[in-house]
Every structure is written in C-alpha cells, then in structure tokens.
Amino acid sequence: MKNRILKRMLAASLAAAMMMSLSACGQKKSVEKQELDVTMDQITLGEDYTDIEADLKFLTHKTDAVDTTFKGYIEEFQKLYPNINIEYEGITDYANDITTRLTTGDWGDICMVPMTVDKDELGNYFTKLGDKASLAKSYEENMLNNYAYQNNVYGVPSMANVQGVVYNKAIFKEAGITELPTTPDEFLEDLQKIKDKTDAIPLYTNFAAGWTMTAWDAYIDGGATGDPDFVNTGLTKGENPFADRGDGTGPYAVYNTLYEAVKRGLTEDDPTTTDWEGSKGMLNNGEIGCMALGSWAVVQVQQAGDNADDIGYMAFPISVDGKQYVAAGPDYNYGINCNSSEDNQIAAMCYIKWLVEESGFAQGEGGLSIVTGDEYPEALKDLDGIDLVVNNPAEEGEENLYNDINNDSELGINVSGAIPTEIVEEAVSGTKTMEDMVAEWNEKWTSAQESNGVEH
C-alpha cells in the first residue's frame, strides 16, 4: 500500500518535471525572429546609429586576446558608439563547443561562424549582413563566399590567411640552403640538409595538438594545383582525387611529402608528445627548421622569442608547370545572432564593420585584410610575386555537397585532419604504404560521393 502511494508520488513528480521542461522548450520557440532591413554596406561608421544602446556578447576563439587586444578595441569603438557595451567570452575548445551552443539560439550576439553550419541553414542562425554585390564594393568578393547562400552574405571574414610554411631563415642558411625549395623533392632534400648540418628538428609536425595537422589539408587544393575550381571539380566531383598524378602536384604530392618526411626521420622523434605552445619558441630560437602552418602563425612565432627577424614564410614547395601558387582563404567569419533584438543586431553590425575596416585586427595578426586595396602585412612580403589562389564557390544548388561528402567519408578534410594524422601514424609504426592509404581514401571518398548522388 505504502509502496503504491510512493510510486504514485514519484510518477507525479516525474510528470511535473517533464511539464516544466516541456514548457521551457515551448517558450523558446515562441520568440519571433527579427528581420532587419539594414545591411552592413549601408552603415557609415561614426555617423549612423551613434546613439544606439545595446549590451553585446561576443563569443571568440581567441582566448588570449580577450583581456588585452579586444579590451583596447572596445575602448576605441566606444569613442564612436558610447552606448554599446561589448562583453567577450573566450571559449577554449571553440570549434566543438560553438556548434552545440548555436543550437540553443540564446548564445549571445556575435560569434565566429563555425564550419559545421551548412549553407542552407545559415539564414536560420545568422543575420543577413548584405548581398554579395553590394558588400563586394568594399571587400574582396571571393573572400565572402564561405558563408554566402543565394547571394546573401551571413559572415564576414575577420581576416584572410595564406597557406604556406613557416621557417627559420637562420637555420636554412646554416644548412647551406640558398634558394627556397619549389618541389617536394627539393623540400625533402633541404630537410635532410638541415638534419645533417644543424641540431634543429627539420620539420615539426605538432601531431599531438591535432588541429595543427589540418594545415596539410589546406595545401591540397589551390596551392597544389593552381586551380581555383579544384575543390568543386577535383574534390567534390572528381574521380579518385587522392590518386598520384605523377607530376608532383595535387593532393597526393602534398600528403606524400609528409609521409616521406616522417618515414625518413626528418620530423621529431616522438610525435605523440609534441607541445604546440612550446614549438613556437623552439622555431623562433632555431631548435626547429620549419612547421606547416597558415600565415596567421607567423606573428605568433615571431613574438615567441628574441629572433623575430629569423622567421620567414614560404609557399608550399609544389610547382605546377614551373609556377608556384599559394592557397588563400578566409579565416573565421563574424556572424550575428538572428534571434537577438533588433537594436542588438544593428549594434553588432556596427561593431563588426568597425572590426573589419578600422580595428587593424588582420594586420596585427599577420593576416591579409579583406578590405579591397589594403596592403600585405610585413610578414608576408616574401610571398610577393607568387600567385594567390582563392577557391571559387560551388555552383548553385550544390553548396552543401562538399561538406556532405567530407562528413560522410569521415576523412574530415580541413576539419579533423584525419588524413595527415593517419599518414604520420602509418609512417612511424604502421604497415600501410602510401598507396594502400590512397586506395582507402579514394574508396571512402567515392562511396560518399555515390551516396550523395555524384556520378562520374
């Protein structure tokens, strides 16, 4: 008897708890989405909306800059817009956490748009910042493609990166390298020279950090082929994209360089215990010869020690018909929460515009500014004369295709670094040859293409 009553009470409290959670869900959905009729290009900084009042929350991946650089930005910005308060929240594991937080709808006002949002979903999460044609009047048009859907732009890049190799000039000189390598073979020979003639680790993989391995994925398109359409025609729709092309270009050449470097012992002894923070200082003072990283890393490496002048940046050593190319593309994009109040959205738009055009963030980070006509930063002057390749957007109706195939194949190109990770593992202690792995990747990629309706 007693038991039965207890059970009933339990059931009742369970039901009550369920009701509570249900009603909480219901409330969230009833909030109406605010449609804005202002776009970024229509705002004149310092003239429009200067009396707008808003408290903005900004989610950022740059945890190190929250209390330093960004504080300065807020002060500067408030000289123009005294009533806009901005609070930064740094997230350490940004790439993972932001996706989960986006799904709640109530995460703040501005964030760096994660790669996981499909293009046709952008409008459900982010405010339209303007249409491509009008934004392209002041920004580089091909930098706006990443988060544009049907000509509406939902994210504006904080800066753009080029994909090359950070190296220590002093070490290269010590090893007797007078000309920078332009082919994978020359590169491997140079690494061997560094190993023989200096005490430095020729190439440091930063394997343990995980995300650093995606740098190798970033070389395979524009940089390795010189073709801005390679992502669409070569990867998304191409047949067996990882196969050896035989001429030292394309994805195979990039990945094979890594495989050979590890196989020949030109990398650090133990990849499992590499230390990312420490590696910047080691490259700076000549304990490391070079690292495969985007151009954003140059400034960080320069600041990590006393030898800023030794640090240089070169294109990835692949030549297509005797000519070198460097892939360039946008870094994280700023996006605005479309569930925020109208005032907050407009205020956020002002701040983003200011960040992109006035703050000097891109230059400070050693990246390219996306504003048309801005100069190369000092650190990248070495790349003068090498063609930049920016990927073209996918055709209309196929905006999600690349992401879908990439996810389904589980190769995680530019996302997880699964391919470079496997290469290092197999080169160190595995049994698979480069050919075995290439065959597997091609198989996975092809079956993912098939399940997404791509036919050859």
Place this chain on the structure above:
Amino acid sequence: MNEKKSFKAWIQSGKVNRKLCIFTFMLVPVALLVVFTYIPFFKMIGFSFYDMKYIGDRDFVGLQNYIEVFTRKDCFQALKLSLYYIVASFIQLALALYFASVLSFKVKGGGVFKGLMFFPYLVCGIAVGFIFKFFYTRGFVLDTVLQWCGFNLESLPYWLKDTSINNISVAATSIWRYMGQGMVMFIGAIMSVDSSLYEAGDIDGANSFQKFLYIILPNIKTIIVLNMILSITGSLSVFEPPYVITGGDFGTGTYFVIMNKLAHESQKVGLASAMAVVLLILIMIATLIQKGIEKYYFGVGDAEPLREVRKRKKRMELQAKGGTK
C-alpha cells in the same frame, strides 16, 4: 467525522505530513535526475534512429545506424582495447585490497598514506591526462627516473608512440588514479568487520595472512564484487585517458573516443548515438552475467551461493534414492 476536519488539521496529521515530507524532499533530486539524465537519455535514443547533424534537418532512417555500428570495422575493434583496461582494473583492485588490509590495522603514518593514495582520485581527469602526457614524454619524468635506475635512454621505448605498449602506458594512468578510491571503499568495508572475529582468530593462532583470507575476505566479498562490476563496466567506457593523453591516435582510440570523433568531427550524431545505445546494452549484459556468476558462486549478501544449494539438493536426492556412498 473526517469531513469536518479542517484542511490544516488534515495536512498536519501524521500520515499526510510524512508523505508530504517525502514528496517535497524527493522533488528536487528527482527533477534534477529527470532533467539532466533521463530526458537527455531518451532524446539520445531518439537521435539514434535519425541521420542527423547538430545543425540542420533530420531524416528518419530506422535501424540503419545500428546496422552500421555492427558492420563497421573500427567500432568493435575498439572494444578489444577494453581488455587492457580490464586487466588494469584487476591490478588496481588487487593493489587497493592489499593497501586497504595493511592500512586498516594500526600502521605508523597510516592517515598520511591513506591521504596520499586517495589524492589522485581528487585530481580532475583532464589534469591527470596532462600530467601523464609530460610524464611519458621522451626524456621527461619516467625516462629520467629509469635512467637513475641504470637504464639507457636508447634502450627505452617511446611510451606513447610504440603501438606495442602505448595502451599499457595509458591504462596504467587509470590504476594510479582510481586505486585510492577502491582502497578507501575497502577500508570502510574492513572497518565494519566485527572485531571479536579477529580476537577469536588470535586465540586460534591465526597469522595475518590467514586472518585476511578467512576473516576479512568473506566479510567484504560483496563490496569486492561490486568494485569488480564497476571496474569492468568502467573499462568498457574509458574516455578521458586516451582522449587527453594521445587523442586516440596510434591505436589507442577506445570505443568512446571513436564515438566522440564521429559525432564531433564527422557530424554523424545519429550513428554516435546508436553506438552509445549499443554500448549501454553491452554493459547491461556484462553486468547481468557478472551478477549471475556472483549469485552462483558467492551468493548475494547473506544468501547462500546457488552452487552450494544445488550441490546439497543433488546430495539429498542421492540420499533419498539410497545411493549415498
């Protein structure tokens, strides 16, 4: 009569009051349990029938995800790694039992030792991971200590890179971390053993080992079996050590690490949910088997083991037939 009682009197009457007490006390913990455990759990079961990402549309695919879990090579391959952790957990239990039986008697500085050995359990799992990452780095702590002992650095393996030992290295960290917790549980159980049994043992001239074998062990067998079940189920779902120390690379990716990779890097949330459900069922089966074995060989609590009961029955049947020898 009853109807004339006021509401106040009714609510203050012993019977109602007591139930009200129980109800209000239960409300908060049950609500928390439901909101943070059961709703997410049932949602996850729901997710496992969809082809979905975190963001975007979901397609109902029925059992497709479950079929994939069973046909993929890497999922069940990863479960083999659990063997390393099961072995580690038995070593950990043996050590814990040893220290517990030593420390539950009067030992000089016993409290300090207990504290020191329990301490690792208080350190958060992620921090433990980072500690051991540096511990195993070439030329760092472990290598240095071994060099003091006369080992040559050249002859030492790379603890995390060498695929023949890296799983042992990683599993060893969980011994370090959980040994103290097991020990404290055992000490608690040993403390509850009636001290007159020891006195009786002393009178009969039992030595320490005999006391352990015939007095302590039978009295704490329930808690030992409980710890074994927890260790084995824990071994099937190891996550933190490989995730933090090696990131699951070089063949150290356990079932959970692979699940996490699928969900976060390849955005296959439905498949990962199905993996979680499959693991849950596996753990439930493992627990049931263990419970059965325990019931058969050891008996639960004060109940006699089933095996003894059956043996006796057989004997009695034989006796009844008059066939006793």
